[in-house]
Amino acid sequence: MPLLTPEHVLSPDIAFTQNTTITNGTHILYTSTDPEKYLENATSFISSGLSLGQAVVFIDEPHIFNTITEQLIHKGFDQEKVASILFSDRHEFYTSNDIFDIDTVISSFSPLLTPFLQEGIPIRTWGKVKWCANQACFMDLIKKYEMNVDDFVNEMNTFSVCAYDGEELPASLQMELMKHHQYIMSDNEFVSSSFYENERLSPSIMHDTKQYETIENLHTQYSKLIDQLPDPVFISSNGTIAYVNEAATTLMECDFHDLVHLSLIDIIQEKFPEKNPLDHSGSPIEVKLTTSKGNTVEVEMYSFPFLNEERTVEATITIARDMKDKKGSQKLDMISQLAASNAHEIRNPLTAIKGFIELAKEGSLDLDIYSIIGREVERIELIAGELLVLGKPEQMTMDTIEINEILKHVCGLMKFQAETEQVNIQEDFQHNLFVRCNKEQLQQVFINLLKNAIESIEDEGNIKVHSYKDHNQVKIDVTDNGKGIPDHILKHVAEPFYTTKEKGSGIGLMVCYNLIEKHEGTINVQSNPGQGTTFTITLPLVSETKCTSSGQH
Numbered sequence: 001m002p003l004l005t006p007e008h009v010l011s012p013d014i015a016f017t018q019n020t021t022i023t024n025g026t027h028i029l030y031t032s033t034d035p036e037k038y039l040e041n042a043t044s045f046i047s048s049g050l051s052l053g054q055a056v057v058f059i060d061e062p063h064i065f066n067t068i069t070e071q072l073i074h075k076g077f078d079q080e081k082v083a084s085i086l087f088s089d090r091h092e093f094y095t096s097n098d099i100f101d102i103d104t105v106i107s108s109f110s111p112l113l114t115p116f117l118q119e120g121i122p123i124r125t126w127g128k129v130k131w132c133a134n135q136a137c138f139m140d141l142i143k144k145y146e147m148n149v150d151d152f153v154n155e156m157n158t159f160s161v162c163a164y165d166g167e168e169l170p171a172s173l174q175m176e177l178m179k180h181h182q183y184i185m186s187d188n189e190f191v192s193s194s195f196y197e198n199e200r201l202s203p204s205i206m207h208d209t210k211q212y213e214t215i216e217n218l219h220t221q222y223s224k225l226i227d228q229l230p231d232p233v234f235i236s237s238n239g240t241i242a243y244v245n246e247a248a249t250t251l252m253e254c255d256f257h258d259l260v261h262l263s264l265i266d267i268i269q270e271k272f273p274e275k276n277p278l279d280h281s282g283s284p285i286e287v288k289l290t291t292s293k294g295n296t297v298e299v300e301m302y303s304f305p306f307l308n309e310e311r312t313v314e315a316t317i318t319i320a321r322d323m324k325d326k327k328g329s330q331k332l333d334m335i336s337q338l339a340a341s342n343a344h345e346i347r348n349p350l351t352a353i354k355g356f357i358e359l360a361k362e363g364s365l366d367l368d369i370y371s372i373i374g375r376e377v378e379r380i381e382l383i384a385g386e387l388l389v390l391g392k393p394e395q396m397t398m399d400t401i402e403i404n405e406i407l408k409h410v411c412g413l414m415k416f417q418a419e420t421e422q423v424n425i426q427e428d429f430q431h432n433l434f435v436r437c438n439k440e441q442l443q444q445v446f447i448n449l450l451k452n453a454i455e456s457i458e459d460e461g462n463i464k465v466h467s468y469k470d471h472n473q474v475k476i477d478v479t480d481n482g483k484g485i486p487d488h489i490l491k492h493v494a495e496p497f498y499t500t501k502e503k504g505s506g507i508g509l510m511v512c513y514n515l516i517e518k519h520e521g522t523i524n525v526q527s528n529p530g531q532g533t534t535f536t537i538t539l540p541l542v543s544e545t546k547c548t549s550s551g552q553h
Helices: 035-051 062-074 079-083 102-119 138-156 171-180 209-216 246-252 323-362 369-391 403-420 439-456 508-518 544-550
Strands: 026-032 055-060 086-089 123-128 159-165 183-185 190-192 233-237 240-244 285-290 296-307 313-322 399-402 423-429 434-437 461-470 473-480 522-528 532-540
Touching: 026 035, 026 138, 026 171, 035 055, 035 062, 035 123, 035 159, 055 062, 055 102, 062 079, 062 086, 086 102, 102 123, 102 138, 138 159, 138 171, 171 296, 171 313, 233 246, 240 246, 246 296, 246 313, 296 323, 323 369, 399 403, 403 423, 403 434, 403 439, 403 461, 403 473, 423 439, 434 439, 434 532, 439 461, 439 473, 439 508, 439 532, 508 522
Parallel strands: 026 159, 026 183, 055 086, 055 123, 123 159, 423 461
Antiparallel strands: 183 190, 233 240, 233 313, 285 296, 296 313, 399 434, 461 473, 473 532, 522 532
C-alpha cells in the first residue's frame, strides 16, 4: 500500500533550504517530541530565511529564541542580521488573559507582515502554538484557527510552520490538522500531506541529484510519522488492517503480525448490522476492544481517509484513545477542583468560629455567640453532607414517604435563614403524595434548592414551595422572585464546580441532579432574568395500594 511517494520525502533541513520554492504559500504542521531536534530545525528554518534575504517571524518562548540566536551567531550571522528577526513571546501572542483568541492572533500577524509585503520581500513565519488545555472547546478552536491560518498563508504567500508539542497534541487532533496543512513534519521527516483538503496546489519541493541521493537511503515509510504518535493507530486498506504502530500492539497485548490482515471490526466487541461507524467522518465513537489475551479495553475511536495523489481514498487511518486514561484524568481534575473549592468553603466558617471564640475568651464580646457558631457549624455540615452524597456507594435505603413530610421539615429548617434575609417561604401542598425515596437525600436536595432561592433574592421577596400530582408523578415546584438566571448560565447549572457565587462551591446543584436521578426522577429549571426562577422536581408516584402494603416510615 503506497502511503506516499519517495520524491515527496525530505529531512527538515533540506526542506528549509534555498531549494524550497515559495510559489503560492506553504503551510507546515510540525509535531515535535525531541527538544534538541526542535532547536536544530528552528535554527535551520531561520538561518535559511536570513541567507535568502527573507523576512523571518519567530514566535516561541524567550529562552528558546536566545538559544537560537546564539547558534546563529556561531554559524557566522552578524548582529544586524540576527536583529532583523521579528520575535514575539508565544504566551503574549496567542493568548489574552490566558484565553486563546483566534481573531486577535490572526489580526496580530497583519501589522507584522504588511511592510514586507509592500516591498515584495518573501516572508517565512514560525509559531509554537500556545496550548490552553483548560480553555473550553479548545480543540475546536485549534481546528478553526488552523483553517484560518491556511487561508491566511494562501493570501499572504508566506512560508509558515505551525509547531506543536507532541506530548500535548492528541493524535486524533493531529490527524484533523493534517487536513489544513500541505506538509507534515516531525523532528526527522518532512512529507506532503495526503489529507490536505484544499484544492490549491502545494508549492514544489525541489532538490538536486546529490541531495536526492542523500535522502533516498532514509526511511521513507509514512509509518515513521505514525510511530511517533502516543495513541494507538490502525491503518486499514479495503477493510483489512495493513499497519499498526507500537502503541496499538501495546493496547491489544499482541505483536504486530497478530493484527495485520485482520479486520478492525473483528476486534470490536459490538456488532454493527447496518452502517460501519468507522467511516471517514472523523467523528469519535466509543467502543470496546477485545485484546489477544481476552481483556476488554474501552476506547474512543476516530477514523480519517488517506488520499492518494488523485485525491481518492487510498486507506483509512483509525486512532484509538484509551478511555481509562481520559476518565482517570477527568476524575483527578474533578478531585482537585473539589478539594480546592471545599477547602475554601469550610475554612470561612471555621475562621469565623475561631474569631468569636477568641473574642469571647477576652471578654470583649457582648452578644450570643452560640447561635452564630451554631449557624456556622450548620454551614459546615451542609458542605460535608454534599461531599458524603458524592462519595456514598450506589446502594441506599428506600422507604415509602409522604413528600410533604420532607418539604415541611426542610421549610422549617430554612425559615430562620429566610427571615434573616427578609424572604417569606410559602407552602402549597397537595396531600397524599407518596414516593419511594431516601429521606435524608431528598432533604439535601430541597435544602440546596431553598438555599439557592434565598440567595437569589437581593432584597425582600417570596419563595413558593408547591407539591402536586401530575398523572402518575409527583411534582414539586420551588419558585422564587429573585434576580433569575441568564440563558448562558442556565445551561451550565448542573455542571460540577460551575458557580457564579463568590462563596459558592459549585457542587450543590450537581448533588441535586445526581440524587434525583438515583430516585428515577428529573429536574427541570425555567428562569426569566429579573423575574425569578422555578426548579421543578418530578418523582414517580407510589400508588395507595403500595403505600398500604409498604407502610409509612
